[in-house]
Amino acid sequence: MNKKKRTMADKVFVVCNTVFMILFVIITLYPVLNTLAVSFNDGTDALRGGIYLWPRKWTLKNYTTVLQKNNLVTGAFISVARTVIGTVLALVSNAILAFIVSRKKFLFKKQLSFFWVVTMYVNGGLIPTFLLYKNLGMTNSFAVYVVPGMISAFNMLVIRTYMNGIPDSLEESAQLDGAGYGTIFLKIISPLCKPVYATVALFVAVGQWNSWFDAMLYNRLDGKLTTLQYELMKLLSSVTSQVTSVEAMKNSSGNVTPTSVRAAATILTMMPIICLYPFLQKYFVTGMTLGGVKE
Amino acid sequence: MSIKNKNKSKGNMTDPKVRISWKEIKQQKVLLIWSAVIVVYGVIFYYLPLAGWIMAFQNYKPKDGLWHSEFIGLAKFQQLFSDISFLKTIRNTLAMGVINLIATFIMAIVFAILLNEIKSKGEKKVVQTISYLPHFLSWIIVTGILHDALSGSGIVNEILRKLNLVDQSINFFAHPGYFWPIVAFANVWKETGWNAIIYLAAITSIDPSLYEAASIDGAGRWAKIKYVTLPGIRPTIMILLLMNVGNVLNAGFEIQYLLGNGLVQSVSQTIDIYVLKWGISQSDYSIGTAAGIFKSLVSIVLIVIANQIAKRNGEERLF
Numbered sequence: 001m002n003k004k005k006r007t008m009a010d011k012v013f014v015v016c017n018t019v020f021m022i023l024f025v026i027i028t029l030y031p032v033l034n035t036l037a038v039s040f041n042d043g044t045d046a047l048r049g050g051i052y053l054w055p056r057k058w059t060l061k062n063y064t065t066v067l068q069k070n071n072l073v074t075g076a077f078i079s080v081a082r083t084v085i086g087t088v089l090a091l092v093s094n095a096i097l098a099f100i101v102s103r104k105k106f107l108f109k110k111q112l113s114f115f116w117v118v119t120m121y122v123n124g125g126l127i128p129t130f131l132l133y134k135n136l137g138m139t140n141s142f143a144v145y146v147v148p149g150m151i152s153a154f155n156m157l158v159i160r161t162y163m164n165g166i167p168d169s170l171e172e173s174a175q176l177d178g179a180g181y182g183t184i185f186l187k188i189i190s191p192l193c194k195p196v197y198a199t200v201a202l203f204v205a206v207g208q209w210n211s212w213f214d215a216m217l218y219n220r221l222d223g224k225l226t227t228l229q230y231e232l233m234k235l236l237s238s239v240t241s242q243v244t245s246v247e248a249m250k251n252s253s254g255n256v257t258p259t260s261v262r263a264a265a266t267i268l269t270m271m272p273i274i275c276l277y278p279f280l281q282k283y284f285v286t287g288m289t290l291g292g293v294k295e
Numbered sequence: 296m297s298i299k300n301k302n303k304s305k306g307n308m309t310d311p312k313v314r315i316s317w318k319e320i321k322q323q324k325v326l327l328i329w330s331a332v333i334v335v336y337g338v339i340f341y342y343l344p345l346a347g348w349i350m351a352f353q354n355y356k357p358k359d360g361l362w363h364s365e366f367i368g369l370a371k372f373q374q375l376f377s378d379i380s381f382l383k384t385i386r387n388t389l390a391m392g393v394i395n396l397i398a399t400f401i402m403a404i405v406f407a408i409l410l411n412e413i414k415s416k417g418e419k420k421v422v423q424t425i426s427y428l429p430h431f432l433s434w435i436i437v438t439g440i441l442h443d444a445l446s447g448s449g450i451v452n453e454i455l456r457k458l459n460l461v462d463q464s465i466n467f468f469a470h471p472g473y474f475w476p477i478v479a480f481a482n483v484w485k486e487t488g489w490n491a492i493i494y495l496a497a498i499t500s501i502d503p504s505l506y507e508a509a510s511i512d513g514a515g516r517w518a519k520i521k522y523v524t525l526p527g528i529r530p531t532i533m534i535l536l537l538m539n540v541g542n543v544l545n546a547g548f549e550i551q552y553l554l555g556n557g558l559v560q561s562v563s564q565t566i567d568i569y570v571l572k573w574g575i576s577q578s579d580y581s582i583g584t585a586a587g588i589f590k591s592l593v594s595i596v597l598i599v600i601a602n603q604i605a606k607r608n609g610e611e612r613l614f
Contacts, residue, residue: 124344125587
């Protein structure tokens with residue numbers, strides 16, 4: 001293969017492809033890097049424009065302002081809490097369900113799978129769900145973040161596909177040794193499922209960290225329960241509703257503007273994910289491939 | 296030249312027939328108890344809301360509840376379809392759903408194929424890692440970034456001015472004509488790298504000897520992409536297309552809600568936003584439910600149609 005002569009067409013292809021990839025990388029990264037630069041730049045100075053990848057007038061003021069805003073700090077705590085608790089709950093319940101439906105001998109294997117697959121295609125919709133949670137007393141509560149999404153058919157199917165690949169002989173020999181299903185789940189199947197557990201945990205955690213709609217819909221009235229993303233949204237709408245930059249300047253205290261504060265808040269919000277995801281790549285690649293496999 | 300991709304899921308699932316007997320039930324006690332708990336959870340959180348569909352056929356009043364609210368048949372649906380703004384939301388939802396589906400699909404496939412053509416493993420890894428990044432950002436952050444990039448002093452207007460394409464900054468969020476393309480671009484920006492994962496996995500599972508054979512036959516890069524890579528990932532493309540067709544109507548909430556404003560309302564409102572606006576803000580639960588039911592039914596019909604077409608053409612299918 002290597003000795004093959006490169007034709008002209010091949011060279012053109014390589015050049016075009018490289019250009020395409022460079023453009024792709026620039027378009028992907030520029031907005032994020034620009035926000036980073038703005039977040040470290042003096043707010044009033046940033047209004048003059050012309051800040052690209054590097055701050056003109058360095059300051060940490062935007063970040064100190066963010067950290068002094070109580071709603072953002074509380075929001076961050078709630079976001080961390082819902083991410084951790086929500087992920088643990090979802091992982092445990094999806095794993096148990098997947099374990100049950102992947103037991104070859106389980107009496108209601110087909111029925112239980114069907115029961116959950118249906119939920120992928122049919123759901124009550126926003127209003128009935130909203131009223132249900134309200135009647136269950138889940139508005140203005142932390143539970144609304146972590147209980148409703150605990151089991152999802154998609155995540156269950158991802159784990160089940162993985163568990164189906166584990167040889168039955170492991171389970172059979174454990175049963176001969178007198179192990180019950182609880183022991184088989186905890187001691188035999190789960191240790192082998194670590195990669196797929198990591199995948200599902202990652203999916204759920206990212207979803208939890210990024211969600212804002214439930215905070216807006218159910219917990220808007222309780223300032224102590226709103227999430228970081230929701231507070232960020234409020235910050236965003238306050239910025240975009242500012243018609244002119246003059247107005248923004250008038251409203252700005254000291255050298256920070258809503259825009260620069262939002263940039264800092266945005267960077268802080270994406271930080272945990274950006275720091276973590278490159279190391280978790282192999283897990284979500286596995287998950288995407290398993291999830292794409294039909295039923 | 297055609298390639299058959301082996302699909303793992305097609306492995307036969309011949310199960311030992313287990314008959315219900317006391318012995319089995321006793322043995323599976325733990326499993327049965329846990330399934331019962333899980334089913335109760337599922338009934339409450341997934342099936343109970345379906346009972347709420349009754350509201351669409353009632354003049355639902357919270358104080359009367361589901362049992363005592365007045366039954367009005369299809370009146371709410373009639374009201375819905377005589378509302379011109381609802382008809383517009385159907386158009387918007389479908390248009391944006393289809394545009395997004397096509398745009399993200401094509402970009403992901405093109406990106407996967409081109410990335411696969413990069414020979415250096417290190418460069419490939421770097422580009423791929425960067426490409427995932429936007430997927431992990433929330434729509435709040437993405438729309439914030441979009442606002443910055445497309446604002447009067449933003450980078451896009453600056454480039455346009457420098458290239459002398461415009462004299463004055465374009466106010467992208469004030470013209471209805473720009474809204475759909477912006478939404479499509481945002482979706483492509485966010486999901487291309489992520490969606491490409493599955494195609495890249497499919498490409499790696501193509502038998503390398505096919506590429507060698509093609510080389511011996513004198514095929515260049517384009518020919519290999521056209522006759523080996525594309526047919527190789529065809530089953531993956533079809534199954535993903537199928538899975539996404541049912542989601543066309545679900546593709547319209549977060550970004551439209553966050554980016555929309557009074558000036559572009561006529562093109563930005565989707566069914567979900569309509570439901571939120573009438574159902575939650577105006578507390579007209581019946582009309583909100585009716586709109587939700589309409590959306591669910593159309594989604595199911597779309598899935599079934601797509602599945603039938605796939606069946607007829609002998610492609611992969613969902614069920």
